[in-house]
Amino acid sequence: METPGRTDAARRRRLLLALAGLAIGLALLGLAAGPSGLSWPALVADAGSDQAMLILGQIRAPRTLGAWGVGALLGLAGAIAQGLFRNPLADPYLLGTAAGASLAVVLLLAGASLGGLSIGLATAQWLARLGMVLAAFVGALGGLMLTLMLARGAQAPMRLLLAGVVVAVVLGAASDLVTTVSPEALRGKQSFMLGSTGFLGWGSVWVLAVGLAVALPLARRYARALDALTLGEDSAASLGLDLPRIRLVLVGLLALATGLAVSQAGLVAFVGLAAPHLVRRHAPAPQAFTLLASAAMGGVLLLAADVLARSVIAPQELPVGVLTAVIGGAYLMRLLKRQSSE
Numbered sequence: 001m002e003t004p005g006r007t008d009a010a011r012r013r014r015l016l017l018a019l020a021g022l023a024i025g026l027a028l029l030g031l032a033a034g035p036s037g038l039s040w041p042a043l044v045a046d047a048g049s050d051q052a053m054l055i056l057g058q059i060r061a062p063r064t065l066g067a068w069g070v071g072a073l074l075g076l077a078g079a080i081a082q083g084l085f086r087n088p089l090a091d092p093y094l095l096g097t098a099a100g101a102s103l104a105v106v107l108l109l110a111g112a113s114l115g116g117l118s119i120g121l122a123t124a125q126w127l128a129r130l131g132m133v134l135a136a137f138v139g140a141l142g143g144l145m146l147t148l149m150l151a152r153g154a155q156a157p158m159r160l161l162l163a164g165v166v167v168a169v170v171l172g173a174a175s176d177l178v179t180t181v182s183p184e185a186l187r188g189k190q191s192f193m194l195g196s197t198g199f200l201g202w203g204s205v206w207v208l209a210v211g212l213a214v215a216l217p218l219a220r221r222y223a224r225a226l227d228a229l230t231l232g233e234d235s236a237a238s239l240g241l242d243l244p245r246i247r248l249v250l251v252g253l254l255a256l257a258t259g260l261a262v263s264q265a266g267l268v269a270f271v272g273l274a275a276p277h278l279v280r281r282h283a284p285a286p287q288a289f290t291l292l293a294s295a296a297m298g299g300v301l302l303l304a305a306d307v308l309a310r311s312v313i314a315p316q317e318l319p320v321g322v323l324t325a326v327i328g329g330a331y332l333m334r335l336l337k338r339q340s341s342e
Helices: 004-032 040-045 050-085 097-114 125-151 157-181 184-194 202-221 223-229 233-238 243-265 271-282 287-311 320-341
Strands: none
Touching: 004 050, 004 271, 004 287, 050 157, 050 202, 050 223, 050 243, 050 271, 050 287, 097 125, 097 157, 097 184, 097 243, 125 157, 125 243, 184 320, 202 223, 202 243, 202 287, 223 233, 223 243, 223 287, 233 243, 271 287, 271 320, 287 320
């Protein structure tokens, strides 16, 4: 007869194995997904040709790996946010990072437009992409810093949440005002807001990999503090934890993971919110496991959405953020319906 501890450990192992298997299977589908749908047989027939190697090595492989990396960072950020604020509805965009990134991108597009440059997503791709990546990352960090200043640090979680809401509203309004003055920036803003994995290259893969290699071990180092926070502020403080410093570090990791993901793929909805939910539903565990599994779950979710986005109406692509919003929204509605019926 298995003890509860062994049963829980077995469930966690099964979940990690399932996520690894899904990631590998979806990665193979990602290599096959193209303008003609799932075209793996055609690539196999042309194996060794320069065109097939170019398509696989320079387009589909980095996009597939990059999509997994963006999803992993969002899943990790979502798990940090939900653990830090003890709120299962917390997501990576709570602290003004999304609004800050959006405003920075809009300002970049508007400035280039007023300067007589055309930096639409279809033209001048390299210059536009580099500028948007840097602008989004700096804007995300700027939004976070503004939230921390307004909340006077990370000592009070409720005040921090309220400050994040205020910053998101103000920066969102500023972004809308800029697009009103410079309508040319609206198209770029819409593409950024919908999310896209179409511009992920090997440079993006390396940036995402380094970010994940830094953020995940550091987050797991503070996993026991997140476990203590579930007992309440007073209980966590009675254990000798330096809560202000721990919160500040975790907020920094949240911003790093979110900023990197947003800078590479735009605003991808629901992945950071849904990934920790799915992990806790299938394998409830301490935060050290939840953080790791949420990153893996987020990678699988966004990779699946990316494959669908490339395949459903090929040769056209759906914005991957739209798919994640529809699928994530349907899942949360189902979850709320189930909870209300219990």
